[in-house]
Amino acid sequence: MFNNYLRSWMLLCTLLSVSLINTSASTYAQTLQDVEEVKIGLVPEVHVFEQMKRYEYLTSYLTKKTGIKIRFSIVKNYGDIVDLFYGLELDGAFFGSLTALIADEKLEVEPVVRPVYPDGKSTSRSYILIRKDSRISGIRDLKGKVIAFVDKASTTGYVFLVAYLREKGVNSIGRYFGEYFYTGSHDAAIKSVLEGGADITAVKDRVYQMLAYRNHRVAEELIVIARSAEFPSNTLWLSKHLDREIRERIKKAFLEMSNDKEGREALRRFGAKGFIETGYDDYKNVLILLKRAGIKDLRTYDYFNK
DSSP states (O other): OHHHHHHHHHHHHHHHHHHHHHHHHHHHHHHHHTOSEEEEEEOOSSOHHHHHHHHHHHHHHHHHHHSSEEEEEEOSSTTHHHHTTTTTTOSEEEEOHHHHHHHHHHSOEEEEEEEEOTTSOOEEOEEEEEETTSOOOSGGGGTTOEEEESOTTOIIIIIHHHHHHHTTTOOOHHHHSSEEEEOSSHHHHHHHHHTTSOSEEEEEHHHHHHHHHHOHHHHHHEEEEEEOOOEEOSEEEEETTSOHHHHHHHHHHHHTGGGSHHHHHHHHHHTOSEEEEOOGGGGHHHHHHHHHTTOOOTTTOOOOOO
């Protein structure tokens, strides 16, 4: 009799759990279908005010074209864009190339568009930087030195540098270097080497070029010792739970920005000449680099900065 009671109780618990899950999922989907605002997350590539200034030029244009209020929100760390996606009630995000692949494993999102820059490219590279006066001529000269990373969830600010060092025989960052730390943004990583706080770093090429244009010291005092393959520039991925019509409206607005005067002005201020469609095949170089860096499974990859 007790066993029959236990089985009945377990069955009831199971039915209640399934019911709660289904109710939660349907409520979430319904909320998104009736959404009056679409919230899009951003990774902290550069200083938060610099980042928001660029994206605010897109806000009014996209809101006007889609008929839906578009709002951008910057997370504190690269990995937060994935971990806090649902908690912050994001409907999409401009993921970096690595966070995009992590999100593909952990979230229900799909790639949509990415910017084409004024030089005609829609990709970025990683630059490994040292000071010109550092007297570092090879891997042996780096032993015991200080290394600065941007974030463990950054392709250009972490993975490429790890792969570079690994292929030169450095398999333990902690044992080989005297110190390592994470700056949180690419401009901060550049500054750390420029000001002598670190001996080597890796950053996104476009951030380096932007700072070199603004500050002559960056170009004069730093040297690029290695360049990566090209990776997709930060790409907009949208939640699959977001109503399809809304997704299509947002995609169309991005793709047609260069067709009208107001859109071209927003693009100019944002720093791009347009947007192009992006798919899974565009991430092939990232997958190759992950293997070189010894990162085998993104589902278990520890991307928290320690």
